[in-house]
Amino acid sequence: MRLTTRGRYAVTAMLDLALHAGEGPISLSDISRRQAISLSYLEQLFAKLRKNQLVASVRGPGGGYRLNRDDGAINVAEIIDAVNESVDATHCGGKGNCQGGEVCLTHDLWEQLSDHIRGFLGAVTLRELMVRQEVQAVGRRQDMRTREDVIKLSRDDDRL
Numbered sequence: 001m002r003l004t005t006r007g008r009y010a011v012t013a014m015l016d017l018a019l020h021a022g023e024g025p026i027s028l029s030d031i032s033r034r035q036a037i038s039l040s041y042l043e044q045l046f047a048k049l050r051k052n053q054l055v056a057s058v059r060g061p062g063g064g065y066r067l068n069r070d071d072g073a074i075n076v077a078e079i080i081d082a083v084n085e086s087v088d089a090t091h092c093g094g095k096g097n098c099q100g101g102e103v104c105l106t107h108d109l110w111e112q113l114s115d116h117i118r119g120f121l122g123a124v125t126l127r128e129l130m131v132r133q134e135v136q137a138v139g140r141r142q143d144m145r146t147r148e149d150v151i152k153l154s155r156d157d158d159r160l
Contacts (some may be wrong), residue, residue, distance in 0.1 A: 007085035009037050010045050014079050017055065018071045018126040019139045025064035034142045045083055052082035071130060077122035087121065089113045 016031045028046060032039040046065060049055045056068045067074065080087060090110040091098050098104035129135055 003080070003087060004085060006045070006083050007080045007087075009035075009041065010049065010079050010083040010085070011076055013037065013042060013045060014049065014054065014067075014074070015126060015129055015135070016139075017065060018067060018074075018130055019135075021067055021071065025058035025062065025066050027064040030064070030146075034146050048083045049079070052078075054079065054082055067126075070127075072125050072127040074126050075122050076124045076126075076129075077118055080121065087114060087117045089117065 012035050013031050016035055017026050020026050020030070028039055028042045031037065032042055046055060046057075050057060050065075053068050054074060055065045057063070057065055077087075086093070088094050090107060091104070092107070094111065094114070096103045096107060098107050
C-alpha cells in the first residue's frame with residue numbers, strides 16, 4: 001500500500017490551512033510557499049476539497065480559503081477521499097480478482113490491513129494533529145522561514 005503525493009499534499013495543505021485559520025482566509029500562494037507544493041497542484045487539490053465541502057473559497061481582496069467545518073470535525077480519511085486517493089493495500093483494488101479473476105491467498109489479510117489503516121485515519125482529526133508539539137514546532141519554523149524570505153525580498157526590492 002502506498003499513499004501517493006496527492007493524498008499526502010492534500011493532508012499537508014489542509015493542516016496548514018487549519019494552523020493558520022485564525023489569520024482569516026489563507027491564500028494558496030501562502031500554503032505553496034510554506035509547504036513547497038506547486039501552486040497549480042494546490043489549485044487542483046483545492047478544487048476537489050471545495051467540491052467535497054471541506055473548504056470554502058473567499059473571493060476578493062484578502063481572499064483565499066478557509067475550512068468549511070470545525071477542525072475537530074474533519075478527519076484525515078475524509079481529506080484523502082476528497083482527492084480521490086485510496087488507502088487500499090490489496091493488489092486488486094479490493095475487487096477480489098487478484099489471481100486470475102479470483103481471490104488470492106492473502107486477499108483477506110490485505111483487506112483487513114486496509115480497513116485498519118482507514119479506521120486509523122478516520123479517527124485522526126485536523127485538531128488532533130494541530131495540538132501535537134512536533135506539528136506546532138514545524139509550523140513555527142515554516143512561518144519563521146517564510147517571514148525571513150519576505151523580509152529578504154523586501155530588502156532586495158529596496159536595493160533596486
